Amino acid sequence: MEFHSPDSWRExxxxxxxxxxxxxxxxxxxxxxxxxxxxxxxxxxxxLTRVPELGEWGEGDGRLRVGAGVTYTRIIxxxxxxxxxxxxxxxxxxxxxxxxRGTVGGNLGTASPAGDALPPLYVxxxxxxxxxxxxxxxxxxxxxxxxxxxxxxxPDELIAAFHIPRAxxxxxxxxxxxxNAMVIAVCAFGLALxxxxxxxxxxxxxxAPTPVRAREAEEFIESVLxxxxxxxxxxxxxxxxxxxxxxxxxxxxxxxxxxxYRTHAVGVLARRTLGWAWDEYRRGE
Amino acid sequence: xxxxxxINGETREADGVWEGESLLYVLRERLGFPGSKNACEQxxxxxxxxxxxxxxxxxxLVLAGQAEGREVVTVEGIAxxxxxxxxxxxxxxxxxxxxxxxxxxxxxxxxxxxxxxxDPTDAEIREALAGNLCRCTxxxxxxxxxxxxxxxxx
Ligand SMILES: Cc1cc2nc3c(=O)[nH]c(=O)nc-3n(C[C@H](O)[C@H](O)[C@H](O)COP(=O)(O)OP(=O)(O)OC[C@H]3O[C@@H](n4cnc5c(N)ncnc54)[C@H](O)[C@@H]3O)c2cc1C
Ligand code: FES
Ligand code: FES
Numbered sequence: 001m002e003f004h005s006p007d008s009w010r011e012x013x014x015x016x017x018x019x020x021x022x023x024x025x026x027x028x029x030x031x032x033x034x035x036x037x038x039x040x041x042x043x044x045x046x047x048l049t050r051v052p053e054l055g056e057w058g059e060g061d062g063r064l065r066v067g068a069g070v071t072y073t074r075i076i077x078x079x080x081x082x083x084x085x086x087x088x089x090x091x092x093x094x095x096x097x098x099x100x101r102g103t104v105g106g107n108l109g110t111a112s113p114a115g116d117a118l119p120p121l122y123v124x125x126x127x128x129x130x131x132x133x134x135x136x137x138x139x140x141x142x143x144x145x146x147x148x149x150x151x152x153x154x155p156d157e158l159i160a161a162f163h164i165p166r167a168x169x170x171x172x173x174x175x176x177x178x179x180n181a182m183v184i185a186v187c188a189f190g191l192a193l194x195x196x197x198x199x200x201x202x203x204x205x206x207x208a209p210t211p212v213r214a215r216e217a218e219e220f221i222e223s224v225l226x227x228x229x230x231x232x233x234x235x236x237x238x239x240x241x242x243x244x245x246x247x248x249x250x251x252x253x254x255x256x257x258x259x260x261y262r263t264h265a266v267g268v269l270a271r272r273t274l275g276w277a278w279d280e281y282r283r284g285e
Numbered sequence: 286x287x288x289x290x291x292i293n294g295e296t297r298e299a300d301g302v303w304e305g306e307s308l309l310y311v312l313r314e315r316l317g318f319p320g321s322k323n324a325c326e327q328x329x330x331x332x333x334x335x336x337x338x339x340x341x342x343x344x345x346l347v348l349a350g351q352a353e354g355r356e357v358v359t360v361e362g363i364a365x366x367x368x369x370x371x372x373x374x375x376x377x378x379x380x381x382x383x384x385x386x387x388x389x390x391x392x393x394x395x396x397x398x399x400x401x402x403x404d405p406t407d408a409e410i411r412e413a414l415a416g417n418l419c420r421c422t423x424x425x426x427x428x429x430x431x432x433x434x435x436x437x438x439x
Pocket of ligand 1: 030031098107110158
């Protein structure tokens with residue numbers, strides 16, 4: 001097995017161009033499990049942890065560019081107020097040891113339907129920045145994730161960063177699992193309110209082959225929310241929102257839960273998170 | 286390949302390292318640091334926890350070459366000299382050790398917690414140790430040990 005550990009981005013892209021089959025590794029929290037269990041035996045591995053740019057983030061005109069190698073721990077401690085939904089989702093990932101190593105870039109690379117970083121990216125219409133020696137391109141995250149464990153990255157490309165607007169209002173993330181730590185989501189739900197545009201982003205995780213936006217639920221609730229006077233949401237409307245989110249699910253039954261349970265539970269998460277986010281908005285936070 | 290890294294303050298070298306092996310394997314099988322335990326090799330149990338450049342990680346999930354030139358602190362490097370570190374002493378005294386397999390990981394994780402947060406609440410202790418499994422103690426004595434260590438270190 002060949003091992004490359006370039007210390008510049010340029011060099012990393014050159015390695016990937018010369019050896020498109022090389023497997024990139026950052027935190028290793030997905031890659032190493034495959035290597036340790038002999039599920040994968042790549043001819044070459046490309047370590048990206050020495051590329052300084054990947055660990056950087058910055059802000060310009062209200063949008064953030066976050067390097068693919070920023071860990072969950074850093075998202076929680078450095079970006080909690082800019083990206084509260086993603087920070088909440090990051091807190092649910094694995095354990096301190098996993099959050100100290102695991103990255104959003106790796107979550108995008110793995111493209112698991114249960115990836116906890118993904119719903120927050122979906123609800124904020126984030127874009128993934130891909131790079132190769134031929135240049136860079138930006139792909140909306142909904143187009144980047146193409147199926148379970150599949151994404152739109154070409155073999156000669158690497159993930160440089162993701163671009164995401166700073167939160168425009170309250171955000172939430174909730175996840176169901178058998179314990180409070182170290183669980184792959186049975187189902188999960190991300191929510192973002194954008195009061196200035198009177199828009200709501202709603203995304204289901206672990207309830208379909210990819211994360212999915214609940215467009216009907218979004219449109220329904222946008223039209224009934226009392227944005228200007230910040231009135232309470234009626235019980236009927238909350239319930240309807242939950243139902244419509246449930247209808248957006250196309251889950252499977254597996255060891256973690258049945259399809260029926262997932263559909264029901266994700267609706268409950270939707271109802272609750274909307275209640276929390278709307279309360280926060282009403283309090284004017 | 287050849288690997289050179291700093292372990293517990295000393296430079297160490299390993300030859301003939303396979304590019305696909307983990308830091309845990311290098312520590313245990315090539316460099317004679319068997320303190321970090323190998324139980325799951327998938328990040329689930331925390332018994333292989335070490336510091337990598339000051340950050341708590343599962344060494345089974347670090348690819349050997351990623352540790353080249355880096356500083357690693359294992360459970361063997363927690364105590365200074367022959368005296369047990371207060372965290373280690375607290376685990377022994379509070380009954381936080383039964384078979385002991387999980388203990389090295391828990392010592393390193395507790396050391397990390399108390400370094401960041403000298404006076405953690407019970408909820409913070411549980412959160413910080415969520416990635417370390419113990420099949421013997423039922424965790425109560427481990428919580429006692431962490432509280433005792435925090436008290437003595439403050
Ligand atoms: C014990 C345990 C618990 C976990 N819990 C959760 C959880 O609760 N929620 C969750 O979502 N995930 C969880 N995971 C999975 C994993 O931690 C995440 O998917 C994490 O985001 C992966 O990031 P990484 O940097 O470790 O990726 P790596 O393992 O380094 O890489 C993952 C994939 O992305 C590719 N890749 C990484 N960086 C790049 C890049 N810059 N460019 C191109 N490709 C790249 C790799 O080639 C690989 O295919 C868990 C894993 C473990 C071991
Ligand atoms: S052996 Fe590394 S976490 Fe279990
Ligand atoms: S003491 Fe036996 S596993 Fe914890």
